[in-house]
Amino acid sequence: MTVTHPETSHAPTSSPDTDAPVGLWLNGARGSVATTAITGLLALRAGMADSTGCVTDTRMLRDAPLASWTDLVVGGHDIVDTPLEKKAESLVDSGVIPAPVLAAVRGSLPEVEQNLRTGYDARTETGPLAEVVERLAGDIEEFRARHGLSRVVVINVSSTEPPADHRPEHDDLDALTRALADPDDKALPASSVVAYAAFRAGCGFVDFTPSTGARLPALEMLAQRERVPFAGSDGKTGETLLRTALAPMFTSRALHVLSWAGVNLLGGGDGATLEDPRNARSKLSSKSGVLPALLGEDVTAPLHIDNVPDLGDHKTAWDHVSFEGFLGVRMSMQLTWSGVDSTLAAPLVLDLARLTAAAHRAGHVGPIEELGFFFKDPIGTDEHALAEQAQALAAWANGLDGHGDS
Numbered sequence: 001m002t003v004t005h006p007e008t009s010h011a012p013t014s015s016p017d018t019d020a021p022v023g024l025w026l027n028g029a030r031g032s033v034a035t036t037a038i039t040g041l042l043a044l045r046a047g048m049a050d051s052t053g054c055v056t057d058t059r060m061l062r063d064a065p066l067a068s069w070t071d072l073v074v075g076g077h078d079i080v081d082t083p084l085e086k087k088a089e090s091l092v093d094s095g096v097i098p099a100p101v102l103a104a105v106r107g108s109l110p111e112v113e114q115n116l117r118t119g120y121d122a123r124t125e126t127g128p129l130a131e132v133v134e135r136l137a138g139d140i141e142e143f144r145a146r147h148g149l150s151r152v153v154v155i156n157v158s159s160t161e162p163p164a165d166h167r168p169e170h171d172d173l174d175a176l177t178r179a180l181a182d183p184d185d186k187a188l189p190a191s192s193v194v195a196y197a198a199f200r201a202g203c204g205f206v207d208f209t210p211s212t213g214a215r216l217p218a219l220e221m222l223a224q225r226e227r228v229p230f231a232g233s234d235g236k237t238g239e240t241l242l243r244t245a246l247a248p249m250f251t252s253r254a255l256h257v258l259s260w261a262g263v264n265l266l267g268g269g270d271g272a273t274l275e276d277p278r279n280a281r282s283k284l285s286s287k288s289g290v291l292p293a294l295l296g297e298d299v300t301a302p303l304h305i306d307n308v309p310d311l312g313d314h315k316t317a318w319d320h321v322s323f324e325g326f327l328g329v330r331m332s333m334q335l336t337w338s339g340v341d342s343t344l345a346a347p348l349v350l351d352l353a354r355l356t357a358a359a360h361r362a363g364h365v366g367p368i369e370e371l372g373f374f375f376k377d378p379i380g381t382d383e384h385a386l387a388e389q390a391q392a393l394a395a396w397a398n399g400l401d402g403h404g405d406s
């Protein structure tokens with residue numbers, strides 16, 4: 001089980017450059033990505049697994065002042081009450097979590113379970129959103145105080161929402177705050193209520209989903225006021241990861257890509273959520289910006305997502321790329337990606353917790369564009385090319401001030 005990857009450095013168990021411990025608050029804590037991240041973190045801490053898949057443990061980020069795995073404490077919100085243990089068992093059955101890993105960490109899951117609270121469910125919650133924000137922020141503040149945490153990073157890994165309709169209040173913090181006090185006004189989607197609560201609690205926020213989250217001018221104003229960092233959106237784990245690595249190859253070799261068509265088949269909670277065309281619009285929008293940005297607006301790039309329940313977390317993406325070379329000769333590339341979605345996503349969630357905590361500690365305020373490496377639709381930058389994103393990430397993270405402002 002403890003296979004060492006050549007790029008994986010063995011980080012010290014505690015770094016002298018951090019004021020650990022640090023909290024990781026997962027919104028959607030009982031879902032597949034969250035449960036895989038929680039189980040994986042406990043396995044790392046128990047020495048049952050190495051950190052393959054975690055970018056923060058590679059040589060690329062060897063000088064970044066990061067909290068150690070043992071210094072991360074997990075809590076979170078969800079709107080269902082499925083015990084973590086049951087969810088982890090279902091992930092064993094579907095081949096996401098190896099059975100010996102769950103057997104080794106099962107005894108530690110109740111510790112995390114004690115830190116989980118009921119989230120905001122827009123379908124059932126009555127009363128003003130201002131009260132919801134106070135309740136969610138209060139849960140996070142209580143978690144921080146109870147565990148003596150230096151800071152908490154809130155990461156949204158809840159179900160993808162439909163795109164939010166724009167409202168004038170989204171552009172102005174005072175107007176938004178007034179709208180939240182009105183019991184009849186649902187002025188924000190759930191992901192943005194969570195971002196608001198995270199900022200109110202003085203936490204950094206990361207959106208691993210394509211939902212609206214912190215991407216509203218009013219919420220950026222709040223992040224600036226509270227002096228906290230944020231990042232997103234939509235983790236880049238599969239087809240889009242490949243595209244951002246391979247599209248620059250065509251342009252750097254002066255090959256003209258005519259079309260790049262993609263089909264995605266997946267099941268699990270994410271597949272079921274994306275079956276609703278309103279939710280799928282958010283995902284398609286975050287995925288579809290990449291190719292025009294890398295190849296130009298004239299590329300034809302149809303994209304489909306289908307829910308195939310029996311696939312569970314085992315996702316297949318087929319891409320067909322048609323391109324033109326010297327003298328207009330036509331060629332094509334076809335590729336099939338077979339990935340286990342939560343296996344790819346979970347280590348990145350842990351990476352983002354460490355990096356966002358380090359940014360917060362170093363006094364970074366507002367969008368962290370250097371974390372664009374992790375996202376399909378990076379906030380604060382139009383750079384999508386994976387190699388450039390990796391360079392920017394390394395230069396930034398290795399240069400962070402490990403002694404911080406607090």
Ligand SMILES: NC(=O)c1ccc[n+]([C@@H]2O[C@H](COP(=O)([O-])OP(=O)(O)OC[C@H]3O[C@@H](n4cnc5c(N)ncnc54)[C@H](O)[C@@H]3O)[C@@H](O)[C@H]2O)c1
Binds near residue numbers: 122158234
């Ligand atoms: N797995 C990947 O590779 C990957 C990549 C990029 C983005 N994502 C995104 O990550 C998210 C999670 O994916 P998953 O496979 O874990 O999905 P999932 O359906 O297994 O889990 C989502 C969890 O969010 C909870 N939830 C729903 N609404 C909530 C709310 N308002 N507040 C708190 N919790 C809420 C659900 O109860 C569920 O437990 C999705 O939005 C997905 O698009 C996943």
